[in-house]
Amino acid sequence: MTTTARAHTNIALIKYWGKRDAKLILPYTSSVSLTLDDFYTDTTVSFNPELGSDQFTLNGTAQAAPKVTAFLDLVRAQSGRREFAQVASVNHVPTAAGLASSASAFAALALAASRDAGLRLAPAALSRLARRGSGSAARSIYGGLAIWHRGEDDLTSFAEPLPKTTLPLRMIVVMVDAGQKPVSSRQLMANTVATSPYYPAFVKSNEQAAAAMVAALAAADFTRIGELTEQSSARMHAAILAGSPAFTYFQPDTMAVWHTVQALRQQGVPAYATMDAGPNVKILTLAPAVPTIQKALSAFGGRLLVAAP
Ligand code: PMV
Numbered sequence: 001m002t003t004t005a006r007a008h009t010n011i012a013l014i015k016y017w018g019k020r021d022a023k024l025i026l027p028y029t030s031s032v033s034l035t036l037d038d039f040y041t042d043t044t045v046s047f048n049p050e051l052g053s054d055q056f057t058l059n060g061t062a063q064a065a066p067k068v069t070a071f072l073d074l075v076r077a078q079s080g081r082r083e084f085a086q087v088a089s090v091n092h093v094p095t096a097a098g099l100a101s102s103a104s105a106f107a108a109l110a111l112a113a114s115r116d117a118g119l120r121l122a123p124a125a126l127s128r129l130a131r132r133g134s135g136s137a138a139r140s141i142y143g144g145l146a147i148w149h150r151g152e153d154d155l156t157s158f159a160e161p162l163p164k165t166t167l168p169l170r171m172i173v174v175m176v177d178a179g180q181k182p183v184s185s186r187q188l189m190a191n192t193v194a195t196s197p198y199y200p201a202f203v204k205s206n207e208q209a210a211a212a213m214v215a216a217l218a219a220a221d222f223t224r225i226g227e228l229t230e231q232s233s234a235r236m237h238a239a240i241l242a243g244s245p246a247f248t249y250f251q252p253d254t255m256a257v258w259h260t261v262q263a264l265r266q267q268g269v270p271a272y273a274t275m276d277a278g279p280n281v282k283i284l285t286l287a288p289a290v291p292t293i294q295k296a297l298s299a300f301g302g303r304l305l306v307a308a309p
Contacts, residue, residue: 002046003116007107007140009093010035011171011274011282013229014210015236016135016148017202018193025135026157028193028203030150030210032217033139034284036171036307039093041101043108044086045116051084058089071109071133078129079117087113099173099280106133107140127158144309145217147210167220168287172294175303176253176279183247185277188240196243202235222286226272229284233274251279260296269293 016031054072056065065087072085087109093101110130114121121129123141127148131138139146142161151157192199209228216224241248254275261273261283269292272284285293290306297304 001116002044003112004044005108005111006040006042007104008035009039009099009104010139014213014232017236018189024154025131027135027150029206031148032210032213033146034309035140035143038307039099041089041091041104041108043089043112045112046086047081047083047116048086049083054084056087059091074132075113075117079119081117102134103136103140106130106137124158162217165217165220167222169309170285170287170290171307172283173305174257174281174300176251181278192240192243196239198239198242202239205235206232222270226284229274230272249278254279254281257281264296
């Protein structure tokens with residue numbers, strides 16, 4: 001049998017940063033995200049008794065992939081299957097965008113591998129499985145808005161969809177640097193948790209922010225949604241910066257875009273900035289404001305991408 005599945009990438013409005021259990025990937029805080037329709041991964045999985053090992057291709061090129069094998073081991077354990085699998089993934093995330101593709105990658109792998117192994121998992125169980133590949137993948141099981149409940153253990157830490165919003169939300173991705181990130185999120189998260197004196201404050205404020213975000217989304221209060229989004233990102237990056245050794249993903253252009261967003265807002269344009277494990281800036285806005293923001297950032301030319309949920 002061969003099974004193909006598609007999953008879309010997501011951007012956290014309320015961030016996930018830090019694991020309280022690295023093996024199970026249990027987070028210290030809940031997180032809320034927006035899944036983007038334009039960027040996705042298609043993955044085909046085929047468990048095959050004739051294979052002597054797992055095989056993985058990304059965009060047509062064979063790759064050594066210990067993380068894929070470790071993930072397939074989980075699917076084999078859950079399903080009782082013993083065969084190795086052929087896995088072919090194609091990323092439709094513009095490679096230059098520098099957007100995290102691990103979320104869509106592991107969500108697509110969870111969907112395709114579990115189905116191909118004969119498992120028929122409900123969404124929460126799929127989300128728990130995807131979580132084991134990459135935390136943010138737990139949220140990419142769904143389109144639109146999702147909340148990943150931190151939970152207490154493996155069974156209770158999963159994402160769920162949030163009600164559809166009437167707001168015409170848009171994300172403008174500003175590609176500051178398309179290169180490989182200098183430090184993986186996995187490594188840096190562990191460092192922030194272990195060494196940043198600001199980390200406990202981030203956890204406390206972020207958990208409250210997740211609940212506040214659910215309320216703001218339900219009320220379609222864009223100003224509040226934007227403020228919470230910008231704050232969660234700023235507090236995550238402050239905690240990262242305060243770790244030992246001190247570190248930031250930001251580059252000069254990250255801050256230049258950030259200042260432009262602040263200036264736009266002073267002029268009444270609904271725009272809020274959020275950054276992840278890299279220097280690129282994502283601007284949360286509403287559809288009617290997109291042309292104004294594009295114009296203000298025209299210096300970035302072709303390095304602006306507009307995405308919708
Ligand atoms: O899923 P990971 O391990 O790549 O971590 C993602 C971390 C952030 O993108 C910075 C925040 C988030 O919630 O997606």
